[in-house]
Amino acid sequence: MHHRLEFHGQTLHLMPSGALYWPSRRLLAVSDLHLGKSERLARRGGALLPPYETQATLEKLDRDLEATDPATVICLGDSFDDLTAAEGVWETNALWLTRLMAGRDWIWITGNHDPGPLELGGAHRGEVELTPLTFRHIAEPSEAAEISGHYHPKARLAGQTRPCFLVDDARMILPAYGVYTGGLLTDHAALSGLMKSGALAVLTGPRALAIPMPR
């Protein structure tokens, strides 16, 4: 079950999967997919992690697309673990991604892991403005109505740690959507400095749960 809230006059659905849905625009936003992470680690001579995270992440995205049928999809950056990973993922999952993208506006926002344009369909942008909201990868402290990702926020509740959304009246930070992603606890200085007092953390999991942001 999603958590519904008003943000700059817009009704937004914070989904238990970590995706954000904006019904009036039929827009779905996800952040930090980090596709191709296991391949990048292997390429660099490290361990050979289970090579299933791209599949697992795409399955999750597939389910959310099915459930919401958005007209527009924004991937908020770090969609690929690096540009070489993007090529690899594209080679093996081209059909799947094509099917997911078909019939929708698909916007890839540039992240710090995947700078520069990708050899994929869809639009490639540094940031996107859809009045009244601005979408970008890393939050800008001066921004007034912004949706971003990058930090992989997570929070503890009743003995469990879960990835979470953070939201105050100026910005919303999305949790990492990718399967092989760690997180940053909300009491970390980078997050507590960015979010105003009174901010909420909305935990992902079996259902979206809102709590005051732990600091």
Place this chain on the structure above:
Amino acid sequence: MTPLPPALTAWFATKGWDLHPHQRDMLARAQASATLLIAPTGGGKTLAGFLPTLAELGPNPPPGLHTLYISPLKALTADIRRNLTTPIEGAGLRIRVEDRTGDTTYTQRRKQRADPPHILLTTPESLALLLSYEDAPRIFRGLQRVIIDEIHALAESKRGDQLVLQIARLQTLNPGLRRVGLSATVENPATLARFLAPDTGILQADPGPDPDIAMLDTDDAPPWSGGGGRYAIPAILNEVTRHRTTLIFHNTRAQAELFFHDLWLANTDSLPIGIHHGSLSREQRDRVEQAMTHGALRAVVCTGSLDLGLDWGDVDLVIQVGAPKNVKRLVQRIGRANHRYNAPSKALLVPANRFEVVECQAALDAVRAHRLDGEPRGPGPRDVLCQHILATACAGPFAADQLYGEVTSAGPYASLTRAEFDACLDFVATGGYALRAYDRWQRLKETAGRWHLRDPRAAALIRQNLGTILDTDTLKVRLKNQFGGTPLGEVEEDFAATLTPGDTFLIGGQIVRYEGLRELTVEVSRAPGRDPKVAVFNGSKFATSTLLADRILEIFQQDSWPDLPAHTAEWLGLQREVSRLPDPQSLLLESFPHDGREHLVVYGFAGRNAQQTLGLLLTKQMEDQGLAPLGFVATDYATLIWGLDPVTDPTPLFDPETLRQGLDTWLAGNAVMKRSFRATAIIAGLIERSNQGRRKTGRQATFSSDILYDTIRKYDPDHLLLQITREEALRGLIDFSRIEALLARVGQNITLIRRPRVTPLAAPLFFEPGRIPVQGQGRDRLASDAAQKLMAAAGLA
């Protein structure tokens, strides 16, 4: 037989030393390909192992490594070096003896590789590292003998499995290599002999007189629960004053710390007493070891780090605080006292709580009856083999056929099939996934029939991860000052995470104040006089052996307990009056409400691990039945489960078939399996250890091994690592075999007793640490309640 050098015989004579019969026998058997010597502590076992080496090297040996000595403990190698150097120098022999452990300096290690000593003393982990170097054949050229000390201890763990694989490697490099194992008394010498080599000769020394052992008499009764035995401090101090040197053993580091602190508060005579355990910094341990050797200490508070053969000064009393859990280990510890052959060792047991009083009594009875416990280990674990293959590849290219032959020459791997070996090789090379994803990025490649690293630079990383000891992640603790500060020891990362500036905890017997975390070091200042918050070090949790558990149940069946202290006899009597005492023929359950929750106690006496598994399996079924279990806690004797609704019909819960099915399905998602997976994944080389000073700090870089576990389970359920995890968990952490034995023993005899309140036997369980929450509907309900309350409190709902 090569005689001892005359100078050495003469030196022995001036010291008045006469060789024991088993020491002469070892000289006589010097040419045997493999010998296992079983001798009691104090019998000059280690010297017996070295005598043939000293004889063969003679007064003026040519350069080159002759004998490799391996011990499970770093401290032991330093101790042996001292003990060996004395006669060598005394007799003027020009034999070089050096040790090599994780503590050896970089320069020294470089020197040893270039110019090895005649006798090298090391640990299995340091040997693994040496063997992974490309110049290993040169380092070990000419090696004649390998001596494995305390082989009974090594054979119980993966360190031993790794070691015999390495010895197989050494045997390939030097086909004439002779093996010697030195062991304390064991229940089954033939098994240990096969572990060392297929054709091992066994040499049994005279076991010596029976120990003088009793339970310590104290004025105060032990507390209802908990460990530490602090109530016994006055009585223990009294014993320390009455003896020359006392070793005070604890089962965990945290307990040793707390006890040491309180002991000093009560030590009004300022008797010199030290502390020694594995979490202390090397400087601290060295200081205590030296003081011990010089006879400057009256007592040392210690843990398993002193379990094994250290020969220190004049120990004449051993005190074991807390139930020994295992008779064999107790006998070992008792052997620390009185290092004189043919003199009885003196030991006192101090139960830490009421339950342990009974266990200590059971242990005393077993020692007196010469009964040792021992549970056989299965075949060599394959995660260790995976690591061995990786390490072998670091040393240089290998042929699979040749390596398979070598591996199966090692006792624990004798029954390894070629298919199993190939699966391990495939895992190491490609990840072994059903999805062949890493064709381009293989770790190992085969070129002209020889396997080698794809990227030779990977060797450095692989070497950093060698070894099978998995410490919980720890952080160094230092006194804060501008010059870096004095290192005090280490604490668990999880513990450090709970600290906020101003909190106090105990380390090295001092109370310190947490100041902050700087570059993965916990900075502290001294804070005398404050009440400490407890330091939770990783104490090794041994399960009470089957032998002891059975003996405890027998004691329960007595009409009265004249051998037990009055307080414990009364407690058991009260339990018999209010409910009943568990017995060997049936399984006793108790159910009662307490503090707004329903409770169920299962007195399985199956050991901590099996009782924990039982907790997981039962709560799973209770969840299915809608009883909303919330959590459980397990001890060696019982499992306590709490939840929202009571259990009324227990029989279906204990149906063996259902339990086994539960194991299969639930094997899946639970924390114990994830912990096993993590250990297996680290040993097999899938994930790196994080405490190697190169801990990843980036938030996006770290994610838990739980995610990997869930992913493999979903997409690759037959993967090698899952097979290994399952095997490991079944024989180790899950210990399902003991549950099956329990169910087979009691059959249909399951008794549920309903009481209106907590029973005497159950009461101590409420103070047990290590409560495990059940993630189910009950928990979800509590989570949303908690979220709602927080929102309401913040005025947001």
